[in-house]
Amino acid sequence: MRPSWDEYFMQIAKLVASRSTCMRRQVGAVLVKDRNILATGYNGVPSGIRHCAEVGCLREQLQVPSGERHELCRGLHAEQNAIIQAAKHGVNIDDATLYCTDSPCIICSKMLINAGVRKVTFCRGYPDQLSLEMMAEAGVALTEFAGECE
Numbered sequence: 378m379r380p381s382w383d384e385y386f387m388q389i390a391k392l393v394a395s396r397s398t399c400m401r402r403q404v405g406a407v408l409v410k411d412r413n414i415l416a417t418g419y420n421g422v423p424s425g426i427r428h429c430a431e432v433g434c435l436r437e438q439l440q441v442p443s444g445e446r447h448e449l450c451r452g453l454h455a456e457q458n459a460i461i462q463a464a465k466h467g468v469n470i471d472d473a474t475l476y477c478t479d480s481p482c483i484i485c486s487k488m489l490i491n492a493g494v495r496k497v498t499f500c501r502g503y504p505d506q507l508s509l510e511m512m513a514e515a516g517v518a519l520t521e522f523a524g525e526c527e
Contacts, residue, residue: 382412383498384524386476391500393417394478398428399452401436401443406455406477408463408470408494415468418458422451444504447484456485460492470494478526480519483508490515500526 380388386407394405398421408415422428429435429451441449453461456477463470471493475481480499481489486508489497496518512519 381524383476383522386414386474387478387498387500387522387524387526389414389417390476390478393419394455395419397421397455398430400429400434402479404455404477404479406459406475408459408473408475410470410473415470415473416459416463416466418453418455418460418462420452420455420458423453426451444482447482454482454485455479456481456489460488474498476522479503480505480521481508481512483511486512486517490517496520498522 386409390405390407392405393407394403397403397405397419404420406418436450439449456475460470473494474496475489475494477497477499479501480503481497482503482505490511494517497512498520500522509519
């Protein structure tokens with residue numbers, strides 16, 4: 378049986394996550410509109426910067442808990458990289474849907490709201506209540522994926 382569109386795009390998000398260079402959590406994101414993939418992103422350091430596997434994880438070194446102090450990291454989040462990829466290539470993501478392996482943090486949520494993303498489907502939750510509240514207030518539909526996430 379053929380997978381649903383949600384299953385199909387979430388499978389792609391999981392595949393994109395496998396490109397991640399983060400030592401703590403591998404996250405993948407896919408921006409979609411009208412069943413067309415607009416951009417993808419995974420978490421990791423900016424282009425031309427040494428990977429954390431080479432220099433060590435700053436967050437581990439500083440013992441920063443998950444969901445806190447996002448600025449204390451060498452990497453970008455998958456959602457940020459997907460938005461940046463779309464911008465770099467001149468792709469309009471207004472009214473798009475984001476499929477992501479994890480629910481967005483507050484920083485990514487604010488970016489997604491201002492970029493015009495209208496729906497977010499995710500596999501795993503993330504410890505960020507403010508993110509959930511702001512997405513709801515902005516009218517962004519946030520749904521947990523009902524299928525297999527691992």
